[in-house]
Amino acid sequence: MGYVVDFADLHFGEWRPFLIFNVADAAITIGVLILLARALLIREKRPDPS
Numbered sequence: 837m838g839y840v841v842d843f844a845d846l847h848f849g850e851w852r853p854f855l856i857f858n859v860a861d862a863a864i865t866i867g868v869l870i871l872l873a874r875a876l877l878i879r880e881k882r883p884d885p886s
Contacts, residue, residue, distance in 0.1 A: 843858055843859065
């Protein structure tokens with residue numbers, strides 16, 4: 837078809853609980869948030885100096 841659709845309009849009948857959003861931008865944002873959470877919350881265990 838010559839184009840890529842990357843917007844999602846999620847709705848149930850006439851009820852639209854979600855905004856229309858760009859799937860690629862949402863994936864990048866979620867990925868960055870996961871990387872930040874891992875960097876800030878997960879600490880490596882130091883070897884015991886005995």
